[in-house]
Amino acid sequence: MPKFAVIVFPGTNCDFETVSAIKKAGGKAERVWYKQGLKDFDGVVLPGGFSYADYLRAGAISARAEIMEEVKALAGEGKPVLGICNGFQVLTESGLLSGALRPNKIPRFLCRWVYLKVSDTQTTFTKFYEEGEVIRMPIAHAEGNYYADDLGKVKIAFQYSDEKGNIIEEANPNGSLLHIAGISNEKGNVLGMMPHPERASDKWLGSEDGLKVFKSMVEYAKR
Numbered sequence: 001m002p003k004f005a006v007i008v009f010p011g012t013n014c015d016f017e018t019v020s021a022i023k024k025a026g027g028k029a030e031r032v033w034y035k036q037g038l039k040d041f042d043g044v045v046l047p048g049g050f051s052y053a054d055y056l057r058a059g060a061i062s063a064r065a066e067i068m069e070e071v072k073a074l075a076g077e078g079k080p081v082l083g084i085c086n087g088f089q090v091l092t093e094s095g096l097l098s099g100a101l102r103p104n105k106i107p108r109f110l111c112r113w114v115y116l117k118v119s120d121t122q123t124t125f126t127k128f129y130e131e132g133e134v135i136r137m138p139i140a141h142a143e144g145n146y147y148a149d150d151l152g153k154v155k156i157a158f159q160y161s162d163e164k165g166n167i168i169e170e171a172n173p174n175g176s177l178l179h180i181a182g183i184s185n186e187k188g189n190v191l192g193m194m195p196h197p198e199r200a201s202d203k204w205l206g207s208e209d210g211l212k213v214f215k216s217m218v219e220y221a222k223r
């Protein structure tokens, strides 16, 4: 059974839920304090939260922690690396994914449910979805407005949409370029997303649409 490290920085707050979601998806998962090493893991998840209280820019300080060198090495080996919300911010700040997460268009913290269209089912984290599938999960961020000068090095995995999958202005909560909610690297083994799939991993949470992100990742890591 593949084993995943869920990295905890000072201020991370979605680590326990993320561990539960990975376990529910059939994997093993452990919380790993950022000062610990990353030995014997088949993949890494950088969970959401307020690491270093979003000081400077969200994710900027965590991205410079030593453990990120190990995460880069692991990504280079083709292993899965998933960044959720603050984790996505850490991935762009560390250069593992290109682009940046700017403050939301209306500069305030947004906490609500959104619809997403699955735009790419070829990544390590989206294989269990159908092309164009519309899913529902929560967002909770102040800096989620994805921007990149050049989209040449990324693939769009998730886009904000309406209930029917239409990519319209009103469905974009934060002003992100091309309504981007999640992107991956070219290989598809590093993915960052602003919405929280772990908060949509059980019916009693209001949706279990996010579970397939973890199932896809676990299945991939079994190979």
Ligand SMILES: NC(=O)CC[C@H](N)C(=O)O
Residues within 6 Å of the ligand: 047, 048, 049, 050, 051, 054, 058, 084, 085, 086, 087, 109, 140, 141, 142, 143, 144
């Ligand atoms: N839920 C989160 O991970 C929040 C990320 C970050 N603290 C922000 O507000 O943008």
